[in-house]
Amino acid sequence: MVTRFSSISTRKLPKALSTLISDKCMVVLSDYNDFHKTVKRHIIKNVLGPNAQKRHRGHRDTMIANIVKDFHAHVKNNGIQPVNFRNVFQSELFGLAMKETVGSDVQSIYVEELGRLSKHEIFGILFKDLVEAALDVDWREFFPYLNWIPNKTLERRIEKLIFRRQAVMMALIKEQSKRVTSEEEMNCYLNYLLREGKELTEKQIAMLLWEVILLASDTTMVTSEWAMFELAKNPKLQDRLYQEVQIICGSDKITEEMLCQLPYLEAVFHETLRKYPPIPIPFLRFAHEDTEIGGYYIPAGTEIAINFYGCNMDENQWEKPEEWNPDRFLDKKYDRNDMNKTMAFGGGKRACTGYQQAMLIACTAIGRLVQEFEWRLEDGEEENVDIVGIINQKLHPMHSIIRPRN
Numbered sequence: 001m002v003t004r005f006s007s008i009s010t011r012k013l014p015k016a017l018s019t020l021i022s023d024k025c026m027v028v029l030s031d032y033n034d035f036h037k038t039v040k041r042h043i044i045k046n047v048l049g050p051n052a053q054k055r056h057r058g059h060r061d062t063m064i065a066n067i068v069k070d071f072h073a074h075v076k077n078n079g080i081q082p083v084n085f086r087n088v089f090q091s092e093l094f095g096l097a098m099k100e101t102v103g104s105d106v107q108s109i110y111v112e113e114l115g116r117l118s119k120h121e122i123f124g125i126l127f128k129d130l131v132e133a134a135l136d137v138d139w140r141e142f143f144p145y146l147n148w149i150p151n152k153t154l155e156r157r158i159e160k161l162i163f164r165r166q167a168v169m170m171a172l173i174k175e176q177s178k179r180v181t182s183e184e185e186m187n188c189y190l191n192y193l194l195r196e197g198k199e200l201t202e203k204q205i206a207m208l209l210w211e212v213i214l215l216a217s218d219t220t221m222v223t224s225e226w227a228m229f230e231l232a233k234n235p236k237l238q239d240r241l242y243q244e245v246q247i248i249c250g251s252d253k254i255t256e257e258m259l260c261q262l263p264y265l266e267a268v269f270h271e272t273l274r275k276y277p278p279i280p281i282p283f284l285r286f287a288h289e290d291t292e293i294g295g296y297y298i299p300a301g302t303e304i305a306i307n308f309y310g311c312n313m314d315e316n317q318w319e320k321p322e323e324w325n326p327d328r329f330l331d332k333k334y335d336r337n338d339m340n341k342t343m344a345f346g347g348g349k350r351a352c353t354g355y356q357q358a359m360l361i362a363c364t365a366i367g368r369l370v371q372e373f374e375w376r377l378e379d380g381e382e383e384n385v386d387i388v389g390i391i392n393q394k395l396h397p398m399h400s401i402i403r404p405r406n
């Protein structure tokens with residue numbers, strides 16, 4: 001992935017997915033070409049690079065504060081009734097994604113073609129429905145010579161989803177374009193692309209904005225949910241993390257600046273990514289030229305699946321890989337600054353551009369939630385380890401009993 005990326009960075013996508021993403025009009029699913037290089041420069045400069053992340057700091061702090069507030073409100077209103085972690089976390093994460101892309105956590109919007117939509121409905125149209133559709137299997141993919149047979153039900157469903165996404169994105173763009181005067185609203189991807197992305201069409205801008213909404217709304221939540229699940233399941237390890245946070249932060253709330261002093265928290269993050277990589281097998285690639293990988297000759301046209309999950313469960317590489325054990329990452333052999341301790345973020349030139357955002361949000365949230373509350377699993381929850389979808393999501397959202405520490 002590192003040295004051969006230029007030969008193996010062409011994506012092999014199912015037809016339905018290719019249609020959904022307007023024929024690879026995204027950084028993450030485009031081939032390695034000039035379009036990719038241009039739009040990757042844009043996303044780094046305005047959203048995901050270190051300077052952009054500094055500019056978005058306020059949004060992350062607000063997000064964490066809101067999550068903590070929501071959990072306290074749950075305790076106040078429902079006592080020891082279990083809380084659905086995902087409901088709280090995902091809504092706030094989606095709000096952050098909207099701020100980064102269109103400048104505000106839109107609570108409702110009027111869309112000419114669809115009427116007035118709530119935040120929840122916008123989330124459904126821009127995220128949930130499309131993620132579910134990406135999983136739809138078109139049986140014709142397995143029999144390419146039968147491609148001439150129509151699959152009208154699937155095609156109509158995809159057309160409808162694209163229509164709805166496009167209508168909402170256009171309404172968001174129109175609404176936001178009216179408010180380009182305020183300083184805070186200038187700091188969003190939409191305004192940046194309107195200013196700097198002169199080579200892009202309106203449709204491409206809509207797709208690039210949607211890409212950030214899609215990528216920012218999920219993988220970080222998936223990692224945080226699995227980490228909280230394991231901590232709630234293992235009170236001793238949770239206590240160890242709490243003690244570490246107490247020693248470093250005392251009575252202060254944990255902040256991003258403190259993360260570098262919290263090695264156990266960092267180990268919790270990496271161990272979660274190892275055991276539950278949010279992208280266990282990235283979308284297939286194919287070699288567009290003859291190449292050689294790991295001593296094997298790979299002829300042009302070969303499809304390549306990279307199994308991160310398999311690598312992270314390899315007994316030759318990891319002792320007792322099925323155990324969730326953050327301690328393994330405290331070993332001196334791991335460089336503290338190396339984000340690639342596991343394969344979770346990919347590798348080489350196509351490695352994840354959003355790792356810094358993911359790490360800052362997940363680590364601060366996990367640390368702060370353990371600092372504020374004691375987490376226990378609801379009876380029977382321990383068994384709920386099934387996963388669903390292409391992003392290794394917990395099939396059953398985690399339900400946990402939380403008790404404020406003070």
Ligand code: HEM
Nearest residue numbers: 027028215216219220279282344345346350352353354358
């Ligand atoms: C724990 C969280 C995350 C994980 C595990 C993760 C994982 C990955 C992986 C494995 C790839 C490479 C796919 C491949 O090689 O085919 C990737 C690419 C990418 N990710 Fe992430 N990701 C995470 C969060 C994010 C976030 C929050 C964003 C942005 C908001 C993001 C943006 C991207 C982009 C733009 C690429 C494409 C890079 C390129 O093709 O040059 N990721 N991610």
